[in-house]
Amino acid sequence: MENKILNILGEIRPEFDFRISSNFIDDGMLDSFDIITLVTELDKAFCISIDGVDIVPENFYNLETIERLLVKSGAQK
């Protein structure tokens, strides 16, 4: 799951290394429009639909929070 997420993040913002940040938002690696693109790609990659109310910055802070969100949304590990 982690590798799949990293691949998607790398496609969206290839200039950053997402393995070394604990807060993508505060570190300026993802903005709100990146999150929309990320959700669209995650939905497709994991065959889920992330609930609109869960599309808040705190669920996209780092790999761990994104993974937790995906599991909550029904993605298989």
Next chain:
Amino acid sequence: MNLKFKNKKISGILTILPAHEVSFEQEMGNYNFPPAKSLKLKLAMGYNKHRIVEGNVCASDLCVFGLEYLFNKCFLKKDEIDALILITQSPDYFMPPTSNVIQGRLGLNQDVFCLDINQGCAGFEIGLIESFFLLEQESVNKVVLLNADVMSRKVSKRDRNSFPLIGDGASVTIVEKTDRDLAIYANLKMDGTQSDALIIPAGGFRLPSSPETAVMREDENGNFRSKDNLVMKGDAIFNFVQTEVPPMIARLVEFAGVRMEAIDYFIFHQPNKFMLHKLADKMKVNHEKMPSNIVESFGNASGVTVPTAITFNLGSRLLEKDYKICFAGFGVGLTWSSILMNVGPLGFCEMIDYK
């Protein structure tokens, strides 16, 4: 607030869109972002092309054009009109009311009740509810509901948050009494504590326009706009819609005693494709029952998106038979409202270009 009406119907819908069409790619250079990033967003949000007015075309111009079309086609007669309701956020003037201007330009009867209402994305629903209220009067038999906005004139062309999705347009919806005894269910809610989530800060009496309010400044996301321009807190609006709209629809169908499966179409306001898909998924509604192609085809013209979605997606089918439709609008105010009613067969249901 829940509302119930009887013996009212929509008898025709006309959408008037500016003929001038601009593509996202044509405007991409105005935004302070790498083209590759903008193109990714285009796919996710459904940006493609939008219709915007040229020069100083006003809301009344679009409305007069549409009404003259209906008079010429004999879809509507001047002396049948008892009330003219205009829902707009872009009036021709602070005063007089634009509905009076339209009445004057068309030479309508002095008995016509003209009313302007300042509403945006929920403007079609608010306008229908007002029309139903008026039709409770014995002397009111036919209401002309006008939705019109030319908001592209108030959005900064260097604001990627708002400009790619904005559209201009107008619609004419004829609402009248009927002997058919089908109930119409509606609800609406408002939250003025978040009135700054979607706002044009300057230009009213609180902060009159001045050289200072016209200065363009860059926001934290790289968009340029002035205080004379529309500003939208996109995150707050998205969160509001996802939080409030699904429970609103649940309350409406419960109030109406109707199952979700019995509803033929969910014609919702369309801020962008992403937001609508998320709503449909949450409500477990098939995407085909909730059209989301208006922003990509024409842009978001506030209260005009719902009538545009009807004329564009259902069009002539509504001339033949009726469908059970759930309408919903949500946005500026904040305001959110929904209506469940049977629509059709209509006398007309079409789109025309304003040239």
